[in-house]
Amino acid sequence: MYITNFQHCLNADGNIPKDMPKEARELANFLALLIDDASTGDYEAEPTIRCIEDGCEGLVVAFVDIEAEDEIHWICPICKTGGVITNWRGTKWDNSGDGK
Numbered sequence: 001m002y003i004t005n006f007q008h009c010l011n012a013d014g015n016i017p018k019d020m021p022k023e024a025r026e027l028a029n030f031l032a033l034l035i036d037d038a039s040t041g042d043y044e045a046e047p048t049i050r051c052i053e054d055g056c057e058g059l060v061v062a063f064v065d066i067e068a069e070d071e072i073h074w075i076c077p078i079c080k081t082g083g084v085i086t087n088w089r090g091t092k093w094d095n096s097g098d099g100k
């Protein structure tokens with residue numbers, strides 16, 4: 001289970017730093033995709049984001065929590081890898097329109 005404060009993945013300009021270690025950067029990019037996807041609020045769309053676990057071909061499902069609206073929950077239906085993202089509102093991947 002990954003619990004990520006997304007602000008910790010960003011530099012002062014709100015970008016994912018290019019000089020981050022590769023693994024951390026891959027995770028940050030993956031989480032950014034999930035935020036971009038979940039914050040649209042369109043849950044009819046087919047999932048398209050590939051799971052980050054090595055060898056897993058699952059497509060990750062991500063959604064904004066109904067009660068805790070500042071949390072995005074995500075899970076891979078195949079390997080059950082999942083997590084929670086907090087502090088994503090107002091980032092450039094936030095499509096909800098609430099953060100800016």
Ligand SMILES: [Zn+2]
Nearest residue numbers: 051056076079
């Ligand atoms: Zn998986």
